[in-house]
Amino acid sequence: MKPKRPLDPYLFLAPTALVLGLFFFWPLALVFKNSLYRWDMLTPPEWVGAANYGQILASGELWGTIGRTLSYSVVVVVLSLGLGLGLALALDRPGKLYAFVRGAVFSAYVVSWVAVALLWMWILDADGGLLSTLCRAVGITPKNWLGDPAVALYTLAAVSVWKITGYSMVIFLAGLQDIPRSLHEAAALDGAGPFSRFLHVTWPMLRPSASFVGTTSLILSFQAFDVVRVMTQGGPVKSTTVFVYAIYEHVFVNLRVGRASAMTVAFFVLLLGLTALQLLSWRLGKPGARRA
């Protein structure tokens, strides 16, 4: 049968295709192209082939940046997931006090990253900051939270966790409220204790929420920029130079669009790989997947 209006599907697809093409595929193609040139945006680009890729590999910059970004992401994803779940379980109760605490925890998520970064810079100041003062008051020698290369990345990760945990908590709360109470009652009648009920009822029912929170916090952690720009500017000693910040530095500080583009392509490939792994694990985790 011949469709009456064969062009209509394409017309319906066109707006989405146009937006995706203009804001995703076209810039991506430009980045691939730019990665093969030496260019400072002001003088004509010069073809260098794969030299930009060779440079970021040979200098160790690529692996160092991947290592720092993954370390940051692991801390952010694991802690925001764990804390979000813990808070959701603790605060999934009726009452004004619980509602207030839930609101207070979530409020950090709606504050801008720059405001959060400035607040934490004040708290984490090595000399007069709140945290260092509290440490001294209880007889603990405070760390140079943002000035010590061994600590700074994890300090930034902790700040990010503080900011996004409220979001994880809300998603988990929604997941918890979707679990039928009858399941808990049936498990309790069968003699299951609180831990057993969590393990065999709550957690399996929360897996889609956990998967969603894990994915969104992973994306967010890979996009870290504001907190780095405001709090450490990639230092000390490059210890907080994560991917997006490294790309920014190459373009806007070092005037190297080609090298930044090569880093962007590497970042794209890394994210593509991680997404593929995630999809694979999701498919394997689906009921009946092993039989297929």
Added chain:
Amino acid sequence: MSVRLGRRDALITLASSFAALAGAGCARGGKDGEASLWFAYGGTNREVLLSLVNRFNAEQSTYRIKAIYQGDYFEALAKLRTAIAARAAPALTHVVGEVVPYLAQAGTLLPIDETNHVTGDVVPALGQTGCFVRGSERPIVCAPFNRSTPIAYYNRALFDELGLRPPTTWSELESVARAATLRSSDGTVTRHGFACPIDWWFWVALVGQAGGTVVEDDGTPSLGGEAGVRALEFWQRLVHEERTMKPPPGRDYNAWQATNNDFLAGRVAMIWTSTAFLKYLETNAKFPVGAAPLPADVRRSVPTGGTMFVIPAASSEPERPAARAFLQWMMQPRQANEWATRTGYLPVSQKGLAELEASGYYREHPNDRVALDQLKDAFAWPWAPSLFRIQREAVQPRLEEAVLARRDARATLDEARRAAGEP
């Protein structure tokens, strides 16, 4: 007559509106006689500049300057480069001196002074002719705006109490920093004797004092040779062995601000920073602030710093007359002196400087005199397009690595030289 709009008509109308809006957004050029000035100061310096702009706008009605804040020097430069690439640059802005040869070689700057009316009265060491090697042999593309040298600031009350004088040599700096450092019973430093941002500008000063040159006149990045190593090792010794120097946290101007904050809070007895902060520190310190020239090693040496006014070639042509008029106005003695005396930057007008001398200003404000006197120890930067990249990409990040992570100074500078040689 009633008109019924179909969905398609509504979409077409919507799309046309977006296109019209986008077109309006992209339209360039302000009203007649109006020009945009991108600037990169916060705090007191921003207030002073805005008051000057307001006065310029009030004193005449032909031109109007719109001053737009663009972050710190490097943020503003990043935006400027993007704007140049997009052919949407402001009519007037200011950039760090080290980047002028690069921007000029890329053909992005317009000559500003074919008739010598704008820069004829400029203090030579601060303008293009004296600030750059053979700067007078090429078209003048920049005019001095906020020009400075690094100077030492010290807590005069504390120095008097401890019987200390500002150091004049590196060895005196070591002993003064030691004497001013305060430690608690467990050895923790509660007040450092000295602090300085781990920054290219101060390292260049140290290299010069140790007898070296960072970038040769032909653009070769020698990074001071042995003097460069000696300068870096001096910092390493003060931070790690003596533990009398506090390296501030943060990078670029965050580190500079942290240094100021430590000094104002009494956590550091003496700092090196720009003369630009003179009025800020004098106003905000709860103790009398002393200023002194930087010490010598084998000789005295300081770099000049700060920024130069430039007119980007990618600016809108109708805006340029206003930009040129404002630039010429800013170079006049009255404005140059107002800017200098309210901020701490160096006065750039020779006539203005003579007026200040004659009025006894420097007798009343001896701290203001320090940077001016140091100009005799200032060297000219090479006209090297690679200068900015050597600074930002090859040297600056490695200084931090060498000092904070205590990497071998010689190996660090060898690596920096290799990086500086990369095309």
